[in-house]
Amino acid sequence: MRSVATASDSVQPPNLACDAFVDGLTPLLPVAYRLAYGMLQNHHAAEDAVQEATFKAWRARDRLRPDSDLKPWFLTIVANQCRQERRSRWWSVVKQADVSADGVVDQGANSDDAAELRRLLARLPHHQRLILVLRYYLDFSYEDVAHALRISGPAARSRVHRALNKLRLEVPEVLDGE
Amino acid sequence: MVNERQFRDRLIGALGEPPEAEAAVRRLEANLYRAADGHAHRSPERGHPRGTAVLAGALALLVVAGLLVVQAAHHYRWVTTPATSPAVVPPAAATPAQTCLSDAPAQMIVIDLSAQKLVAYDRGCPFLTTPVTTGRAGLATSTGSFRVYVKYAAHQLISPWPKGDPYWYPTTTVHYFLGLNPADGFAIHSAEWEPPAEFGPGSENGSYASHGDVNVPTGAAERLYNWVHIGAQVVVDQQFRSDHVPLSHQLAQLEPIV
Numbered sequence: 060m061r062s063v064a065t066a067s068d069s070v071q072p073p074n075l076a077c078d079a080f081v082d083g084l085t086p087l088l089p090v091a092y093r094l095a096y097g098m099l100q101n102h103h104a105a106e107d108a109v110q111e112a113t114f115k116a117w118r119a120r121d122r123l124r125p126d127s128d129l130k131p132w133f134l135t136i137v138a139n140q141c142r143q144e145r146r147s148r149w150w151s152v153v154k155q156a157d158v159s160a161d162g163v164v165d166q167g168a169n170s171d172d173a174a175e176l177r178r179l180l181a182r183l184p185h186h187q188r189l190i191l192v193l194r195y196y197l198d199f200s201y202e203d204v205a206h207a208l209r210i211s212g213p214a215a216r217s218r219v220h221r222a223l224n225k226l227r228l229e230v231p232e233v234l235d236g237e
Numbered sequence: 238m239v240n241e242r243q244f245r246d247r248l249i250g251a252l253g254e255p256p257e258a259e260a261a262v263r264r265l266e267a268n269l270y271r272a273a274d275g276h277a278h279r280s281p282e283r284g285h286p287r288g289t290a291v292l293a294g295a296l297a298l299l300v301v302a303g304l305l306v307v308q309a310a311h312h313y314r315w316v317t318t319p320a321t322s323p324a325v326v327p328p329a330a331a332t333p334a335q336t337c338l339s340d341a342p343a344q345m346i347v348i349d350l351s352a353q354k355l356v357a358y359d360r361g362c363p364f365l366t367t368p369v370t371t372g373r374a375g376l377a378t379s380t381g382s383f384r385v386y387v388k389y390a391a392h393q394l395i396s397p398w399p400k401g402d403p404y405w406y407p408t409t410t411v412h413y414f415l416g417l418n419p420a421d422g423f424a425i426h427s428a429e430w431e432p433p434a435e436f437g438p439g440s441e442n443g444s445y446a447s448h449g450d451v452n453v454p455t456g457a458a459e460r461l462y463n464w465v466h467i468g469a470q471v472v473v474d475q476q477f478r479s480d481h482v483p484l485s486h487q488l489a490q491l492e493p494i495v
Contacts, residue, residue, distance in 0.1 A: 081269045088265045089258070096255035106261045113269055173251035180248070195245040196252060223244070 080117060083129045090197060091137045097192035098141040100177060105141075112140040131207045142185045179226050187222035194219050264391055267410035268429070337362040344469035346385075346425070346461070348451055350378060351476045353438050355425075355453060357461055364464060367457035368437030370428065373446030376404065379423055383471040387416035388462060392426065404448060412455065413462035417471055421449075425461070425471070428452035 088109065095105035095112075116136050123132055180188055193199045193207055194215075205215040255261070338345075341361035348355050350371055357365040371378035392414035398404040411426040418424075431445040433454055440446065451473075453461065 084269055085266055088262050088269075092258060092262055092265065093255060096258075097252055100252060102256045102258075102261065105255060106265065109265055110268060113265065172247070176247060176251040180251075191248070195241075195248045198245065 080120060084113060084116065084133060087130055087133050091134060093197055094134060094192060095137055095141050097196040098138065098188060099144060100181060104144055108140045108144050109137055111143075112137040115140065128206070131209055134207050135209075138185075138189050145185075176226075183222065183225060187218070187225055190215070190218050191222050191226075260391070264410055264412075267393070267408075342470050344465060346465070346469060346471040348378075348425075348471065348473045349476060350380070350441070350473065353436070353440050355451065355457075355461075357464065359464070365457060365460055367453055367461075368440070370431060370436050370440040370443075370445055370447055370452040372449040373441060376447070376449045378441075378447070378449055378451060378473060379418065379421075380473045380475065383417040383423070383473065385415045385417060385465055385467055385469045385471060386419060387414075388465070388467060389414040389416075390462070392424075397422075406448070413453070413458035415462065415465060415471075423449060425451040425453055425458070427455040427458040429455055 091109045091112065092105055095108040096102055099105050099108060112133070116133055119136070123129070180191065183191070190204060190208065193204045194201070199207065201212050201215045201219075204219070205212045208215065210218075338358055338361045341358055343360055345358045345361075346355060347358065348369065348371070353369055353371060355365075355367050355369045356363050391410055391412050394406075394409045394411055396402075396404070396406045396408070398406075409430075411428065413425075413427050415425040416422075428445070428447070431452060431454075435443060435445045436452070436454055445452070
């Protein structure tokens with residue numbers, strides 16, 4: 060019988076392709092998890108989304124050109140998975156939009172503002188929520204946002220503007236100047 | 238007026254930091270190898286969320302319609318024969334595993350190896366029934382009476398067999414781990430790599446047979462984990478007879494290990 064740890068299962072040793080896949084994706088997991096959390100505002104759902112995205116990434120790896128950058132490719136899969144999660148969990152969409160994000164400890168008078176911002180963010184269309192999460196929650200530069208979404212820098216700026224307008228917030232003037 | 242930095246601070250303040258981010262990332266890392274190790278069999282289970290949502294919606298409607306019909310039937314019976322129709326479920330419908338046990342502890346888990354089935358009893362009545370997969374030939378699951386001595390939401394399994402040994406397995410993270418025997422690591426836990434259809438009768442002889450632990454489908458494992466307390470009794474036997482033999486007699490026949 061076993062001596063120390065435990066029994067388990069029939070997992071086979073990984074192969075070389077597997078190693079390359081794991082090596083490529085491992086450094087992206089923290090940012091992918093944060094992206095999913097920003098999109099879904101729930102850490103269980105975020106972990107599920109990234110987990111499912113890794114399965115999808117593995118199945119889709121043949122469609123990735125050898126010279127392609129893994130980061131925008133994987134983040135796109137994660138973002139699409141977040142959209143799927145919200146669609147498939149139709150019964151919890153309202154709940155997610157209305158309750159506080161589970162990483163937040165609301166304090167004082169600011170809690171209403173924070174809740175309102177979360178609600179507004181949750182109600183944005185997927186692509187606008189995504190660009191705001193990338194830019195402000197993940198603190199990506201415009202170049203990084205453009206790279207992740209595979210669009211030009213000016214297009215990234217203009218999409219951020221539009222998303223902020225949609226939030227009905229005062230559009231920061233510094234956006235144009237940065 | 239809000240500038241860009243202030244908006245970023247407001248957004249981060251509103252969303253907060255993801256809870257348990259490091260632990261979640263560690264779990265995701267551990268599962269990367271599993272994703273890359275040909276476990277595409279998750280796809281039939283979760284590959285079509287939209288379709289699943291539609292199906293779930295249709296099922297929900299059916300259930301609601303069924304409940305309405307049942308309620309209407311009950312009402313009709315009550316109106317017509319109020320004294321004699323309590324709408325009792327026929328006793329024949331209850332299998333032995335679904336029968337409540339006499340003199341059972343508050344929480345007890347029974348694992349029937351021949352049926353590859355786990356039944357959790359809450360105050361003597363079945364709380365959860367799930368198919369399981371137990372140890373393969375040569376690494377058969379221990380029988381006896383145990384107690385849950387530790388609970389881990391996630392736990393790393395490290396092979397006690399050296400690489401090259403036929404029983405060796407790569408370090409694997411499992412969830413909803415209920416430790417039963419510290420001496421040999423015997424435990425109940427999830428087994429995300431095993432397709433749901435593989436659990437159940439005969440699985441101890443199949444390709445997903447465990448190294449001695451009790452592998453439980455993830456959803457059931459999570460319910461079990463959230464319900465069970467440290468110290469709960471776990472009985473493992475070749476065949477559990479809850480229909481005829483008093484529970485205290487069955488338990489007395491099993492050798493206490495922990």
